[in-house]
Amino acid sequence: MNLLLHICCACCLCAPLQELRKEGFAVTGLFYNPNIHPLLEFRRRLKALRVFQESDPLSVIYYEEYGLREYLKHVDHEGNDRCADCYTMRLRFTTVYAQENGFDAFTSTMLFSVYQNHEQLKIFSENLAREHGIDFIYRDYRALSECSHDIAKKKMIYRQGYCGCIFSEYERYKDTTRELYKGSSLNKKDEEGVQNVFNIKNTLHRCDCL
Incomplete structure (x- = not known):
């Protein structure tokens, strides 16, 4: 078959x-x-x-x-x-x-x-x-x-860390930003700005090419 x-x-x-x-x-x-x-x-x-x-x-x-x-x-x-x-x-x-x-x-x-x-x-x-x-x-x-x-x-084949779509990528890695900037000199406003970068819905709505 x-x-x-x-x-x-x-x-x-x-x-x-x-x-x-x-x-x-x-x-x-x-x-x-x-x-x-x-x-x-x-x-x-x-x-x-x-x-x-x-x-x-x-x-x-x-x-x-x-x-x-x-x-x-x-x-x-x-x-x-x-x-x-x-x-x-x-x-x-x-x-x-x-x-x-x-x-x-x-x-x-x-x-x-x-x-x-x-x-x-x-x-x-x-x-x-x-x-x-x-x-x-x-x-x-x-x-x-x-x-x-x-x-x-x-076989040394690449093994991905998330399902595939940009939303699953975001959900898989969004909490890593907390560790990335932990202990840094960023103030609360800066941290909120960093989080906004990872807000996928806002990113898609801002993209004029879609």
């Missing part, structure tokens, strides 16, 4: 790819992630997947255009369903690509991550599979998460 595997990152690919191959799937990868920001992070993850290919040949379809505008267009970053919108955007693209290009089925490495909403991803994928008349391969490989990270470490 020809399987299109949406790849969110090289780190999440390592162990699941081995298991899918053991089951007899002919796997082709798809890198489509307009959610990954900022630009340098996007490039790091692209490079990480290419590094993976050097040690484990895998055919991968790459969408290398930086997707900031596409992400902001499709994701309600002011609401509570940001992650659901992001899942749907990437899974819908994967489903349509698989259906239009002769694949028998599709799945995603997002399902294999312990940091994602597994049940939501499963439901969205099943709905999209029915809508487009193609099979969805469901596997719960979350138990392989640590193994996948170990393989990535041995």
